Amino acid sequence: MESSTGAAAERPAPGRRGAASLRRDPLALLGAEFDGTRDMWRSASGRLCVVGPEAARAVLGNRRGMFVETSDFFHTRTGVFGPRAAQIDIGRAARALLRRRLDAGRAELPGLVRDRLVPVSDWPDAGNLLVRAHVADVLLGPDASVPLRQVVDGVVDRAVLAGARDRHAAASRLVFRRKVMRVLAAEIRARRAAGADEPRDLLDVVVSGGGPAARPGDLAEVYLSLLFATVGSVGFALGWAVHLVGTHPGTEAAEPEWIVREALRLWPVAWLFTRKPSGAHDLAGVAVGPRDDVDVCSYLMHRHPLHWDRPDEFVPRRWAAPPHDPAFIPFGYGPHSCAGATVTMALLTDLVHIITREWRLTVTAAGSGPHLGPALAPPRFTARLSDRTDSPGGR
Numbered sequence: 001m002e003s004s005t006g007a008a009a010e011r012p013a014p015g016r017r018g019a020a021s022l023r024r025d026p027l028a029l030l031g032a033e034f035d036g037t038r039d040m041w042r043s044a045s046g047r048l049c050v051v052g053p054e055a056a057r058a059v060l061g062n063r064r065g066m067f068v069e070t071s072d073f074f075h076t077r078t079g080v081f082g083p084r085a086a087q088i089d090i091g092r093a094a095r096a097l098l099r100r101r102l103d104a105g106r107a108e109l110p111g112l113v114r115d116r117l118v119p120v121s122d123w124p125d126a127g128n129l130l131v132r133a134h135v136a137d138v139l140l141g142p143d144a145s146v147p148l149r150q151v152v153d154g155v156v157d158r159a160v161l162a163g164a165r166d167r168h169a170a171a172s173r174l175v176f177r178r179k180v181m182r183v184l185a186a187e188i189r190a191r192r193a194a195g196a197d198e199p200r201d202l203l204d205v206v207v208s209g210g211g212p213a214a215r216p217g218d219l220a221e222v223y224l225s226l227l228f229a230t231v232g233s234v235g236f237a238l239g240w241a242v243h244l245v246g247t248h249p250g251t252e253a254a255e256p257e258w259i260v261r262e263a264l265r266l267w268p269v270a271w272l273f274t275r276k277p278s279g280a281h282d283l284a285g286v287a288v289g290p291r292d293d294v295d296v297c298s299y300l301m302h303r304h305p306l307h308w309d310r311p312d313e314f315v316p317r318r319w320a321a322p323p324h325d326p327a328f329i330p331f332g333y334g335p336h337s338c339a340g341a342t343v344t345m346a347l348l349t350d351l352v353h354i355i356t357r358e359w360r361l362t363v364t365a366a367g368s369g370p371h372l373g374p375a376l377a378p379p380r381f382t383a384r385l386s387d388r389t390d391s392p393g394g395r
């Protein structure tokens with residue numbers, strides 16, 4: 001069995017925190033309310049929290065149409081981007097574009113890891129910036145103008161990287177956001193007027209998938225969702241995998257895919273999905289109605305003691321024989337589950353394979369808890385990658 005020393009200490013300890021800090025930290029609040037047995041309860045905030053796999057699948061799968069059909073991904077400031085056919089087109093086209101890029105660029109990954117991570121790298125930013133470098137042409141094609149490129153780079157630096165939002169005053173964030181929306185909407189209008197061929201980048205994907213009726217501002221927001229998912233979520237998931245392997249000696253020998261799955265289980269980057277009931281009904285014994293907010297919490301489901309052995313420990317080997325129907329929804333469930341799940345898993349597995357097989361990894365952790373923003377990002381840490389042949393016993 002692999003070592004899992006210290007893993008339990010990674011879980012936030014809400015019981016020891018004050019009420020004010022619980023209000024600031026919804027993850028800790030929900031953790032404090034969860035008694036380890038329930039599938040669902042009404043939280044002190046009044047929202048319903050779902051952590052049982054069956055109830056979660058009923059909410060997200062929505063087979064009986066008892067919830068308003070939506071996903072968090074397509075929420076915009078003005079509502080939900082639609083119609084559904086456009087959502088599906090955009091998801092499929094984005095996945096196809098990413099897959100083509102990842103297939104074509106697979107051989108570049110070892111060099112990218114060497115350039116970006118050797119000998120020392122600062123995380124979690126290193127993960128986001130590595131992913132951004134690898135998919136740069138997918139985010140914006142080579143013909144994109146310098147101002148457009150600067151705006152997209154600015155979004156990564158000011159909004160995607162963990163803690164980036166806290167480094168800028170609210171007024172400065174607002175001014176920058178207006179500029180981003182103005183520049184992206186102008187580019188979307190220009191591309192629409194020029195007529196799209198085969199999508200060359202994710203902006204083309206939203207322009208052609210959104211159709212002529214879509215508002216440029218809404219398309220800009222969907223583009224930003226794709227940017228966050230690709231550079232933010234994938235980078236954070238890589239960060240968690242590197243952090244966990246680096247702080248649990250012996251686990252680097254596990255299959256890279258098990259490491260990625262176990263990292264996504266303990267620290268699901270997308271940790272809460274919200275839905276609205278469309279009518280009154282009974283969900284797991286609780287009466288819910290259209291006025292309720294229902295939160296499916298993958299973070300607590302993935303650590304549910306009734307569904308996982310040693311739920312708080314990092315044990316990649318558990319995935320050697322995965323449970324038939326695991327309480328595991330890192331990419332959601334049902335019709336709105338993640339369009340990028342398979343490409344994401346392929347890229348993460350390749351990167352973890354390179355980092356653990358070609359290099360000797362050591363991690364110096366500055367903290368062990370998550371950085372809670374729109375996504376569950378890893379804490380700051382330093383990774384050192386050294387040549388395996390440099391140390392005694394190296395291959």
Ligand code: HEM
Nearest residue numbers: 071072073091094229233234237270331332336338339340
């Ligand atoms: C670690 C990386 C990622 C994670 C953890 C993640 C997670 C998720 C989750 C949980 C959902 C469902 C949200 C809900 O039901 O409310 C979702 C939806 C979605 N994701 Fe991802 N995602 C990731 C990467 C990506 C990438 C790289 C893409 C780009 C293709 C992508 C595109 C989408 C789309 C288009 C949807 C909406 C699906 C629909 O409503 O039809 N995701 N993602």
